[in-house]
Amino acid sequence: MVETSDNTMLSNGIVKDNKFFPKKNLQSGTIRIVLTTECNYKCKYCFAEGEQDKQIRIIPLEKLKPVLKTAKEFGINKVKLTGGEPLLYPEMEELLEYIREIEIPYVDLTTNISLLNKKNIERLNRYHVNALTLSLNTLEKEKYQYLSGFSNFELIKENLEKTIQKFKGKIRVNCIIFDEKYNDKDYQSIIHLCQENNLGIRLIEPSIVDGLHITYTKEKFEEFIQKLKKKADRVIESDCNSVEYLFFGNWYLTIMHSLCDNKICEACQKYMYIRITSDFKLKPCLSRRDTEVPINLENEETIQNSFIEAINYMGVGI
Secondary structure, X not given: OOOOOOOEEEOOEEEEOOEEEEOOOOOOOEEEEEEXXXXXXXXXXXXXXXXXXXXXXXXXXXXXXXXXXXXXXXXXXXXXXXXXXXXXXXXXXXXHHHHHHOOOOEEEEEEOOOOOOHHHHHHHHHOOOOEEEEXXXXXXXXXXXXXXXXXXXXXXXXXXXXXXXXXXXXXXXXXXXOOOOOOHHHHHHHHHHHHHOOOEEEEEOOOOEOOEOOOOOHHHHHHHHHHHHHHOOEEEEOOOOOEEEEEEOOEEEEXXXXXXXXXXXXXXXXXXXXXXXXXXXXXXXXXXXXXXEEOOOOOHHHHHHHHHHHHHHOXXXX
């Protein structure tokens, strides 16, 4: 007879408060980690992964290891590394080595491109990083500096070219359509760059984050998307109405509408993923702060309980 008291670990899951949580409970299979809040940019559009203060924090690897191990038990098979700027994380090599050691098969790193020099590209290849997500919202030098606070646009172009040539995994661009200096041609140039080099691109609608002001123009986003749809050979929608794929021949781009603005809370567990914040909390909802769960590192059981509490907050509505 199986004991069903609190915190029972079964062969394929956990029982907590007489409720069964299968190891595959995190259906998206993805966890996103804010490794550090440190960044060499000062982007006007940055929402800092929903974190409000500007303190510099770095998650120590020794604290992260047992959490990643538990995350895998709950069905995590993809890790997204972000920041701040994750390439400033001092224990990056050791982290990538550990992720491979516990056999999490997929790693995606989001970067602002400025640190993608030859050394870092070789390091990412050496540890078999599967994908790079490059933040790029303009190809105009002056506008790039205005938006990011980073002045060396020639370095960005050089690193981008080097990355396309040398990185062995998948490359895609994240482009947020939001700013008051909106220009169709600027975004068309980024799309053309990606199509020409067979890169993925996601055109992203800014989300509203609780307590955090973001400059955005949602009407411009929708206006631009409608123009693209008229030119596309084929448009494929998703069952959540928040993702669309626009095909131009054999190449396609992805449209990311705001999941949270669309209030698909009932499907949250299926589509969304939990974040580990820089102050070491599990964040199940990007738009909220009151559902964040501090990770209790006392032992394996307390870490499991932290995950269970966070999972229970997913899809509760806003």
